[in-house]
Amino acid sequence: KEKAEITKEQQAFMKVIVDSYNRHQIPQDVTKKLLQEQYSAEENFILLTEMATSQVQVLVEFTKNIPGFLSLDHEDQIALLKGSAVEAMFLRSAQVLSTKMPNGHTEVLEERIRNSGISEEFMTPMFNFYKSIGKLHMVQEEQALLTAVTILTPDRPFVKDHPAVERLQEPMLEVLRKLCALHHPREPQYFARLLGRLTELRTLNHYHTEMLTSWRMNDQKFTPLLCEIWDVQ
Ligand SMILES: O=C(Nc1ccccc1)[C@H](C1CCCCC1)n1c(-c2ccc(Cl)cc2)nc2cc(F)c(F)cc21
Numbered sequence: 469k470e471k472a473e474i475t476k477e478q479q480a481f482m483k484v485i486v487d488s489y490n491r492h493q494i495p496q497d498v499t500k501k502l503l504q505e506q507y508s509a510e511e512n513f514i515l516l517t518e519m520a521t522s523q524v525q526v527l528v529e530f531t532k533n534i535p536g537f538l539s540l541d542h543e544d545q546i547a548l549l550k551g552s553a554v555e556a557m558f559l560r561s562a563q564v565l566s567t568k569m570p571n572g573h574t575e576v577l578e579e580r581i582r583n584s585g586i587s588e589e590f591m592t593p594m595f596n597f598y599k600s601i602g603k604l605h606m607v608q609e610e611q612a613l614l615t616a617v618t619i620l621t622p623d624r625p626f627v628k629d630h631p632a633v634e635r636l637q638e639p640m641l642e643v644l645r646k647l648c649a650l651h652h653p654r655e656p657q658y659f660a661r662l663l664g665r666l667t668e669l670r671t672l673n674h675y676h677t678e679m680l681t682s683w684r685m686n687d688q689k690f691t692p693l694l695c696e697i698w699d700v701q
Contacts, residue, residue: 474650478643481535482609485640488533489612492526499564502580503573509585509684516584520557520698521691524549527556527619534616536636544627551624553697554676555669556615558597563611566602587682590675597668604662607651613644618666 474482498519501507507515531537531549538545565577582591606614620637622630648659655661677699680688688700695701 472646472649474643474646478639478646481639482613482643482647484533484535485616486609486612488530489615490608492530499567499569499573499577502577502584506580506583512584513683513685513688517689517691517694521693523557523560524553524693524697527553530615531619534619534636534640537620540632540636541629544629544633547624547626547628548619548621548633550697551627552619552621554673555618555666558594558669558672558676559601559611559615559618562598562601563606565598566605585684586679587684590679590682593671593675594679597665597672600668601665604658604665606662607647609647610644610651610662613640613647614662614666616640617644618669621666 498515501515528549531545537548540548565574565581569577578595586594604610617637617640620633620640622633622637627633644662645659648662649656652658680690680698680700690698690700
């Protein structure tokens with residue numbers, strides 16, 4: 469009989485991660501701002517750099533609460549954060565877009581993003597990803613754990629002690645697997661589909677530098693933190 473039920477310690481472990489994820493939410497003001505009006509490409513770019521900078525700070529706080537993360541080699545901690553920040557931002561963006569909104573708001577939000585200044589060629593892969601995340605109807609615990617699993621990806625560039633990261637990621641994947649079975653009992657493949665989204669997320673990683681440098685405006689300015697995290701400037 470498969471160990472289906474979530475044990476007491478797994479519940480405690482999950483609570484730490486979900487509480488931290490909820491505490492470290494990006495203020496939904498990016499959607500409020502975007503729903504207010506269509507900004508120029510310049511204004512949207514500034515909004516993106518502000519949101520992305522605060523998202524990285526929030527991501528660091530969230531990651532510090534992942535059990536065992538702070539006992540990893542310090543350089544590996546940096547490599548994991550640097551390697552997952554862009555994916556965490558796209559994952560968060562997808563979750564923001566798939567949040568239930570009043571009638572018509574999602575369509576307006578989508579329109580504003582399409583006209584934000586991102587060049588046309590990146591719209592399809594980006595919105596395909598957003599749509600595929602939306603179709604999963606993830607519950608909050610799944611979102612929090614999926615973000616933690618993304619951060620604890622052992623094969624990021626420059627990670628030295630892979631096994632140490634795997635040892636942290638494995639219990640997370642185990643709890644996530646049980647959560648998926650619990651919340652999506654009629655979809656036995658749900659967990660596999662969820663992990664498949666992480667592969668799609670990596671492809672967005674490849675595009676992100678070009679998405680930024682091809683933003684419809686000249687001499688894009690980045691914060692020092694974003695220069696660190698995004699391979700720009
Ligand atoms: O801010 C953002 N995303 C963010 C959210 C949460 C945390 C950090 C960043 C930007 C907006 C986009 C429109 C201009 C202003 C920034 N954003 C993106 C997005 C991010 C990076 C690149 Cl390269 C392209 C698009 N996809 C989004 C989907 C949403 F539902 C959405 F609401 C905001 C979204």
